[in-house]
Amino acid sequence: MKKISVLFVALLSAIGGQALAQNITYPTKNIEVVIPKGAGGPTDTATRTLIEFAKNKMPKGIIFVPDNKPAGNGVAGLLDVAKSKPDGYKLVMTTVELAMFPHEGKSPVTYADFTPIVAGVADPVVLVVKADSPYKNLKDFIEGAKAKPGKVQMGNSGMGAVYHLAALNIERKLGVKFNHVPFTEGASATVASLVGGHIDAIITGPSAAKSQVDAGALRILGVMDTKRFELFPDVPTFQEALGQDLGLHMRAWAILAGPAKLPENITRELTTAFGDVVKSPEYQAAIKKMGIMPVVIVGKDAAAMMKEDHDTYKVLIEESKKK
Amino acid sequence: MNDILTAASAVFSLHALLMIFLGAFAGVIIGALPGLTVNMGIALLMPLTFTFQGMTGILMLLGVYCGAIYGGSITAILINTPGTPASAATILDGYPLALKGEAGRALGLSTMSSLVGGLFSAICLVLVSPLLAKVAVGLSAPEYFSLAVFGISIITSVSSLSIVKGLMGGALGLFIAMIGLDPMTAGFRYTFDSVYLMGGISFVPVLVGLFAFSQGMVSMEDSYRGGENRKVQVPIKRILPTWLDMKRVFPTQMRSAIIGTIIGAIPGTGGDIASYVSYTEAKRWSKHPEEFGHGSVEGVSAPEAGANAVAGGALVPLLTLGIPGDGATAIMMGAFMVQGLSLGPLLFTEHPVEVNTIFIGLFVANLMMAAIGFAGLRSSAKIMDVPRRILVPIVLTLCAVGSYSVNHTMIDVFVTMGFGVLGYILLKLDFSMSPIVIGIILGPMAETNLRRTLVMSQGDYSVFFTRPVCATFLVIAVMTLFLPIVGPKVWAWWKKRSGGPALVEAEGKE
Numbered sequence: 001m002k003k004i005s006v007l008f009v010a011l012l013s014a015i016g017g018q019a020l021a022q023n024i025t026y027p028t029k030n031i032e033v034v035i036p037k038g039a040g041g042p043t044d045t046a047t048r049t050l051i052e053f054a055k056n057k058m059p060k061g062i063i064f065v066p067d068n069k070p071a072g073n074g075v076a077g078l079l080d081v082a083k084s085k086p087d088g089y090k091l092v093m094t095t096v097e098l099a100m101f102p103h104e105g106k107s108p109v110t111y112a113d114f115t116p117i118v119a120g121v122a123d124p125v126v127l128v129v130k131a132d133s134p135y136k137n138l139k140d141f142i143e144g145a146k147a148k149p150g151k152v153q154m155g156n157s158g159m160g161a162v163y164h165l166a167a168l169n170i171e172r173k174l175g176v177k178f179n180h181v182p183f184t185e186g187a188s189a190t191v192a193s194l195v196g197g198h199i200d201a202i203i204t205g206p207s208a209a210k211s212q213v214d215a216g217a218l219r220i221l222g223v224m225d226t227k228r229f230e231l232f233p234d235v236p237t238f239q240e241a242l243g244q245d246l247g248l249h250m251r252a253w254a255i256l257a258g259p260a261k262l263p264e265n266i267t268r269e270l271t272t273a274f275g276d277v278v279k280s281p282e283y284q285a286a287i288k289k290m291g292i293m294p295v296v297i298v299g300k301d302a303a304a305m306m307k308e309d310h311d312t313y314k315v316l317i318e319e320s321k322k323k
Numbered sequence: 324m325n326d327i328l329t330a331a332s333a334v335f336s337l338h339a340l341l342m343i344f345l346g347a348f349a350g351v352i353i354g355a356l357p358g359l360t361v362n363m364g365i366a367l368l369m370p371l372t373f374t375f376q377g378m379t380g381i382l383m384l385l386g387v388y389c390g391a392i393y394g395g396s397i398t399a400i401l402i403n404t405p406g407t408p409a410s411a412a413t414i415l416d417g418y419p420l421a422l423k424g425e426a427g428r429a430l431g432l433s434t435m436s437s438l439v440g441g442l443f444s445a446i447c448l449v450l451v452s453p454l455l456a457k458v459a460v461g462l463s464a465p466e467y468f469s470l471a472v473f474g475i476s477i478i479t480s481v482s483s484l485s486i487v488k489g490l491m492g493g494a495l496g497l498f499i500a501m502i503g504l505d506p507m508t509a510g511f512r513y514t515f516d517s518v519y520l521m522g523g524i525s526f527v528p529v530l531v532g533l534f535a536f537s538q539g540m541v542s543m544e545d546s547y548r549g550g551e552n553r554k555v556q557v558p559i560k561r562i563l564p565t566w567l568d569m570k571r572v573f574p575t576q577m578r579s580a581i582i583g584t585i586i587g588a589i590p591g592t593g594g595d596i597a598s599y600v601s602y603t604e605a606k607r608w609s610k611h612p613e614e615f616g617h618g619s620v621e622g623v624s625a626p627e628a629g630a631n632a633v634a635g636g637a638l639v640p641l642l643t644l645g646i647p648g649d650g651a652t653a654i655m656m657g658a659f660m661v662q663g664l665s666l667g668p669l670l671f672t673e674h675p676v677e678v679n680t681i682f683i684g685l686f687v688a689n690l691m692m693a694a695i696g697f698a699g700l701r702s703s704a705k706i707m708d709v710p711r712r713i714l715v716p717i718v719l720t721l722c723a724v725g726s727y728s729v730n731h732t733m734i735d736v737f738v739t740m741g742f743g744v745l746g747y748i749l750l751k752l753d754f755s756m757s758p759i760v761i762g763i764i765l766g767p768m769a770e771t772n773l774r775r776t777l778v779m780s781q782g783d784y785s786v787f788f789t790r791p792v793c794a795t796f797l798v799i800a801v802m803t804l805f806l807p808i809v810g811p812k813v814w815a816w817w818k819k820r821s822g823g824p825a826l827v828e829a830e831g832k833e
Contacts, residue, residue: 045660076522159509184506192646196460211645211667289663
């Protein structure tokens with residue numbers, strides 16, 4: 001009997017000791033980073049680069065393990081992390097769709113279910129055509145679209161996703177009508193289709209089109225932002241090209257986040273580490289090569305951006321439903 | 324020329340060669356384990372490449388890529404369980420051949436065919452990649468749809484026992500593929516508010532359940548009924564295939580290599596489709612179509628040559644356009660980005676050394692893969708000698724581990740078990756598994772592209788007939804679908820009338 005109780009005490013103290021050790025230092029094991037997008041896409045490469053640079057800020061031997069869960073437009077991956085234990089070992093690269101899907105009945109989770117850490121991407125949205133397209137500038141394009149409503153084929157990477165809503169916003173503000181062609185395979189599929197000349201235009205992120213634009217196969221007509229995009233300084237904003245401000249500002253962000261109610265000390269640890277990463281010139285140089293502009297939006301700023309877009313898209317989606 | 328020499332010296336350094344070897348070795352093992360696929364192998368090892376200097380990491384990934392596609396055939400031939408989706412077609416003839424006591428011959432042929440397919444596609448990558456890339460982007464939604472329909476039509480030729488049961492299996496596969504998000508409107512289908520189903524049923528757990536888990540149950544039943552009555556394995560006398568075999572399968576290998584390279588180059592299609600298409604075409608052109616399904620040497624060679632040719636093909640759009648040709652190259656794209664290589668039209672002029680390094684690396688990776696395959700042939704064939712009561716629990720454990728690792732969820736393990744039981748029942752009812760798998764692989768491709776075509780043409784169906792490539796595929800699909808049913812009747816009628824030329828006889832037997 002005595003033996004058993006001794007054993008019991010020993011066991012208890014072992015368990016207790018372990019629990020204590022975990023409380024003192026975070027992280028003690030590898031951190032899983034769910035990427036709710038397909039491997040090789042812009043979100044994927046941005047995330048992988050971000051966590052690669054962040055590895056050095058973590059204790060030795062701890063790595064971030066990327067895990068692609070693109071199913072269901074990424075909702076499955078978001079849910080997976082939102083429902084996980086807030087212990088800091090499971091993070092997710094939320095994307096701008098998180099600000100839209102809840103209003104479309106596609107996602108049971110919203111920005112409130114996550115604790116934002118850092119923004120990896122906050123790129124504007126661009127309108128791209130083939131280099132030999134008859135549309136030489138944005139004005140041409142809009143006039144062309146007005147001339148044959150519902151005929152100009154506009155590729156997007158999934159209905160209800162950011163690029164589709166951007167196209168809807170153009171339709172609404174400029175009184176045109178497109179024929180929307182969704183490519184659930186992702187942004188690279190829209191680029192392939194445009195290069196092949198099967199569709200007339202696409203709305204996408206600058207990074208997805210960069211190599212084709214550099215090679216002269218595609219042409220960017222306009223940036224949906226308040227200022228020009230640094231990597232394509234010759235491309236006008238919608239405001240400049242059309243000579244009027246229509247409030248067409250859309251950005252596709254990707255914010256690394258943990259589940260809601262992430263303990264204060266873990267959040268601080270992660271925001272400090274990732275904050276250092278996004279400020280480092282090495283990281284900024286690396287993602288510039290991929291056509292992504294470095295941004296420093298950390299912690300509370302990222303939370304503000306998520307909330308702001310959540311409210312913006314709520315209005316936009318409700319208005320588009322009314323029509 | 325200078326670029327090629329610089330590239331060659333990079334590849335033939337001891338360090339790089341070792342990395343390609345390790346990559347290929349890891350790839351073969353990952354490929355051979357049921358549930359661990361090519362994509363997972365590359366995703367698993369990709370983080371390692373961040374730490375390597377320059378191109379070494381990418382060379383290692385090429386090794387993994389080639390090794391894993393080949394590795395799947397080992398388990399397919401020896402234990403009737405495809406290691407990866409790309410080798411699901413290999414079991415159709417590989418396992419029957421192994422049962423005849425010719426596992427060594429089957430493995431030798433599959434290894435040789437993998438090598439031939441891989442080298443052929445590497446040559447295509449070097450010589451005609453700009454042309455291939457043009458072909459790949461020239462295809463649009465109607466062609467993708469017709470290609471998928473053509474793939475689905477294969478069902479009638481891989482279901483040897485009963486065509487009707489094959490079609491039923493195919494329909495089941497198409498249904499499974501429909502569960503989840505609607506690809507066009509992003510609405511939910513058959514999800515019943517389940518979070519798991521919202522993302523659709525993952526393909527790998529289904530595959531592992533249907534092939535591996537059900538096989539485990541069959542073996543359990545066998546040993547319960549009265550132990551092991553298997554043929555004693557004939558000792559392996561030679562490792563390389565005989566000259567006679569090689570001569571016989573060479574046209575098949577070449578045909579499959581061409582099919583595999585082209586399918587690889589088309590974005591969004593990969594080894595799983597290429598191997599089934601190669602198999603069917605081998606059967607269509609074979610002088611002995613009746614041997615297929617019973618251990619035909621061409622039936623083993625075709626899917627392997629086709630699947631491994633995908634590697635070179637899939638690199639074509641990746642390097643020339645910056646658009647990945649299949650899932651594995653999509654993951655590799657990240658590794659290229661990290662090394663600061665912006666893929667696309669400018670890669671060849673801006674980074675000629677790196678491009679040549681990849682070219683040479685792909686040849687070396689294929690040779691390494693074959694060397695590992697041939698060297699390990701004797702030991703891997705010993706799996707056949709392991710008593711079933713020991714082998715089956717090991718395989719079932721691997722099944723569970725493999726399915727768990729797909730999405731890191733236990734639900735996938737239960738899906739595997741559920742489909743294992745379903746597969747067992749279907750086996751008892753003389754259904755074959757391949758039609759179900761083909762339905763799952765090609766269902767989404769057919770559906771998405773049919774609907775996309777109609778969106779693009781604004782509801783006009785005539786595009787399917789006016790586009791030559793699309794129409795050709797559809798005609799072949801209809802022929803493939805109906806020849807096994809109508810063919811014999813036409814032949815009988817023809818024979819009654821005039822005795823018919825030999826050509827019709829060959830067609831009638833398909």
